[in-house]
Amino acid sequence: MSTTAATDGAPAGTPADLADEFVAALQRGDLDGAFRAVSPTAHVIIHPTGQDGGPEVALEFFGEALAAFPDLMLTVTRRTPCGDGRVLVELTFEGTQAADFLGAINQEKHLDIEQAWLLATQDGVITAVTGYWDQNKLYRRLAVKRLDRIAIA
Amino acid sequence: MTQTVVKAPAETVTDFFAAYREHDVPAMAELCADNADFHYLPVEIWGKQRVVRGDGKVHGIGRVMWSGLITAFPDLSNEITSLSTASDGTVVAEVVLSGTQAGAWSVIASKGQQYTLPHLFVLHVNGDGLIDSITAYWDNASFYRQLGHAEVD
Numbered sequence: 001m002s003t004t005a006a007t008d009g010a011p012a013g014t015p016a017d018l019a020d021e022f023v024a025a026l027q028r029g030d031l032d033g034a035f036r037a038v039s040p041t042a043h044v045i046i047h048p049t050g051q052d053g054g055p056e057v058a059l060e061f062f063g064e065a066l067a068a069f070p071d072l073m074l075t076v077t078r079r080t081p082c083g084d085g086r087v088l089v090e091l092t093f094e095g096t097q098a099a100d101f102l103g104a105i106n107q108e109k110h111l112d113i114e115q116a117w118l119l120a121t122q123d124g125v126i127t128a129v130t131g132y133w134d135q136n137k138l139y140r141r142l143a144v145k146r147l148d149r150i151a152i153a
Numbered sequence: 154m155t156q157t158v159v160k161a162p163a164e165t166v167t168d169f170f171a172a173y174r175e176h177d178v179p180a181m182a183e184l185c186a187d188n189a190d191f192h193y194l195p196v197e198i199w200g201k202q203r204v205v206r207g208d209g210k211v212h213g214i215g216r217v218m219w220s221g222l223i224t225a226f227p228d229l230s231n232e233i234t235s236l237s238t239a240s241d242g243t244v245v246a247e248v249v250l251s252g253t254q255a256g257a258w259s260v261i262a263s264k265g266q267q268y269t270l271p272h273l274f275v276l277h278v279n280g281d282g283l284i285d286s287i288t289a290y291w292d293n294a295s296f297y298r299q300l301g302h303a304e305v306d
Contacts, residue, residue, distance in 0.1 A: 047271050048292040080245060080275070082237035088245045088275065090288075114194045116273050116290045118245065130247070132273040134195035136293035139305050147294055148303040 015121040019079060019087035022119065022126060027074050029066050035059055039125045048135035049102060058129050064102070069095030069111065077114075089117045093133070097142060102135075103150040104142040111141045162278035163236055166244040169276070169284060170231050176223045182216055186285040191215040195293045198259060199306050211287060225263070226252030234271075246274040250291075254300055261302045268299035 018037050025033035035055055044057040051057045066072055072095040080088040094112040097104075113133050120128035136147070144150055160168070165184055172180035189211035196207025196218070207214065223229050229252035237245045251269040254261070270291055277286040297303070 080239050080243050082239045084237050086237045132290040134293050146303050
């Protein structure tokens with residue numbers, strides 16, 4: 001029996017559980033907890049920031065996010081476990097800017113954007129993380145006017 | 154007695170993107186249920202009076218957007234880079250869209266630039282083998298930059 005096509009209420013240890021634990025730890029601001037289940041060799045791609053590398057890429061992104069948005073709220077809108085061990089987590093990323101973020105200077109703006117995180121899992125660990133969202137919408141929310149002058153309000 | 158064979162969700166989605174590659178919008182729409190939902194999350198155009206969002210129905214704004222994109226990018230193409238299916242008929246598709254601008258698209262006048270852009274599509278296929286929901290994520294900042302448009306709005 002496959003356990004990779006789980007739905008809500010899936011037994012512990014499924015890909016869905018790994019995704020849930022990853023996101024729940026991020027929601028608590030617990031980076032160490034979030035990345036405990038991420039393989040040291042995991043492949044991370046964050047398309048909007050152009051980052052492609054290992055777990056340190058995601059760790060850096062979420063670390064900067066938590067620092068820039070002390071009231072960061074990650075609200076899962078849909079979680080989709082797929083039959084191949086991948087889990088898609090769609091969430092809203094919301095908070096009030098308190099420090100520079102991805103080059104955008106702090107103007108204390110409220111940010112709310114939709115994000116999709118595709119997590120690949122194998123043998124009880126997260127082996128790949130891919131992030132999608134619209135960086136243009138993020139910049140718009142943070143009052144950035146031009147893409148060639150991100151740091152200028 | 155004739156028996157209708159319902160395609161698997163992944164097959165429906167593969168056919169959908171094949172029709173998109175052929176610029177066959179009616180065929181794309183035929184693979185969708187009459188009341189299919191359409192959510193292109195990055196679409197957010199700020200006018201003086203209102204904000205136009207990419208939310209609505211496939212047979213409304215969806216068809217308009219697909220046709221408009223094909224007109225603006227006559228060589229528009231796509232490549233599915235991954236496809237994962239959930240047990241509830243949801244299909245998660247990573248798709249790279251590409252094309253060369255030949256006409257205005259949204260607020261962007263054509264400079265003849267070429268773009269290549271990763272997208273994430275979340276499509277739900279119903280029991281009749283028809284797509285009844287499409288959600289898409291991509292990064293408009295990258296899209297705009299590649300087209301030579303430096304303004305956020």
